Amino acid sequence: xxxxxxPLLVVGGGIGGLATALSAARRGLPAxxxxxxxxxxEIGAGLQLGxxxxxxxxxxxxxxxxxPLAVRPGAGVLRDAVSGRELTRLDLGAAFRARYGYPYLVxxxxxLLDVLLEHCEAHHLITLEAGRAVVSSEVRADGADVxxxxxxxxxxxxxxxxxxxxxxLRRHLSDDDPVCSGYAAYRGTAPRDEDASDDVVLWxxxxxxxxxxxxxxxxxxxxxxxxxxxxxxxxxxxxxxVDELDEAFAGTCGPVRDAVARVGRDRHWAMHDREPLDTxxxxxxxxxxxxxxxMLQYLGQGACQAxxxxxxxxxxxxxxxxxxxxxxxxxxxxxxQTSARPWGDLWHTADPLLTAVRDRMFALxxxxxxxxxxxxxxxxxGPGPA
Numbered sequence: 567x568x569x570x571x572x573p574l575l576v577v578g579g580g581i582g583g584l585a586t587a588l589s590a591a592r593r594g595l596p597a598x599x600x601x602x603x604x605x606x607x608e609i610g611a612g613l614q615l616g617x618x619x620x621x622x623x624x625x626x627x628x629x630x631x632x633x634p635l636a637v638r639p640g641a642g643v644l645r646d647a648v649s650g651r652e653l654t655r656l657d658l659g660a661a662f663r664a665r666y667g668y669p670y671l672v673x674x675x676x677x678l679l680d681v682l683l684e685h686c687e688a689h690h691l692i693t694l695e696a697g698r699a700v701v702s703s704e705v706r707a708d709g710a711d712v713x714x715x716x717x718x719x720x721x722x723x724x725x726x727x728x729x730x731x732x733x734x735l736r737r738h739l740s741d742d743d744p745v746c747s748g749y750a751a752y753r754g755t756a757p758r759d760e761d762a763s764d765d766v767v768l769w770x771x772x773x774x775x776x777x778x779x780x781x782x783x784x785x786x787x788x789x790x791x792x793x794x795x796x797x798x799x800x801x802x803x804x805x806x807x808v809d810e811l812d813e814a815f816a817g818t819c820g821p822v823r824d825a826v827a828r829v830g831r832d833r834h835w836a837m838h839d840r841e842p843l844d845t846x847x848x849x850x851x852x853x854x855x856x857x858x859x860x861m862l863q864y865l866g867q868g869a870c871q872a873x874x875x876x877x878x879x880x881x882x883x884x885x886x887x888x889x890x891x892x893x894x895x896x897x898x899x900x901x902x903q904t905s906a907r908p909w910g911d912l913w914h915t916a917d918p919l920l921t922a923v924r925d926r927m928f929a930l931x932x933x934x935x936x937x938x939x940x941x942x943x944x945x946x947x948g949p950g951p952a
């Protein structure tokens with residue numbers, strides 16, 4: 567069977583892959599997307615989108631369709647998971663939007679994917695195929711071939727890997743494996759209390775944290791409970807079970823225990839990242855999203871960085887310069903990767919002295935002090951007025 571020839575092939579039909587296809591098509595480039603699952607869909611529930619992601623969605627032409635499905639939280643609130651007391655908060659209102667030009671949004675992952683999918687399906691330059699699992703690939707200086715489990719082969723002028731943490735295409739650049747943090751996450755949505763705020767609320771404590779925020783235009787609340795597994799760190803093969811979840815949160819305050827009691831318990835996720843790569847490009851292959859720079863969740867930037875990748879790729883693909891994409895994106899994405907680990911360590915510390923210093927520093931900062939966030943959220947022209 568002759569290969570199916572396509573100028574641009576995107577492997578992976580998640581948020582990053584669909585956004586990249588849309589970014590390319592909006593600049594006149596045909597894009598072909600392969601998704602290994604039988605349907606295009608997202609696993610998980612909530613998603614936090616900083617103003618850098620809102621800006622990217624605007625450039626992709628989908629922000630107006632996203633906004634009615636999202637919630638604009640008034641603040642990000644940080645609390646002690648044991649005592650329940652507020653440690654600090656970040657004002658996400660008018661001053662925040664003025665500084666960065668775009669809002670902070672929270673929404674359901676599936677809602678964002680549905681918007682991107684709808685726009686891709688409506689675009690005459692985008693072809694979508696589900697049920698296409700890539701089993702082998704060859705990358706050359708002038709293109710790439712990929713073969714799927716059903717024997718179909720695609721010959722692409724440019725190959726983009728948006729196939730996630732377990733990327734099979736990443737092997738062309740590295741033989742590394744994902745790094746397990748030893749933390750497990752339980753997550754899901756629940757009906758929202760009538761008196762619940764629109765804030766993103768994060769409780770942190772020794773070896774654990776819980777985050778809650780509204781999704782589905784405020785109809786539901788997303789909850790994620792994360793904890794350090796003693797069994798993992800003892801070398802046991804089975805770890806992260808519900809008994810460990812309940813034991814980890816047994817000493818927390820009432821609101822946290824109540825939330826953990828309502829979190830989905832049918833499945834848990836191990837938290838992984840990888841060591842940063844020096845390059846995401848070889849021949850006519852480029853990695854993006856979690857295939858390029860998987861990171862722990864503590865900055866809330868996994869999907870956000872994939873969206874920034876999509877926009878950057880759309881800018882360079884007409885000229886074919888994949889190295890320009892890497893130069894534009896690698897430094898920031900790697901900074902996110904390397905910042906997330908110590909930020910998580912600071913949340914989860916059990917050291918009394920470090921906890922006291924941390925909480926004191928949180929207490930001293932103003933709620934509208936955004937200076938530490940400019941590198942992450944500001945656009946190419948820098949932040950707006952303080």
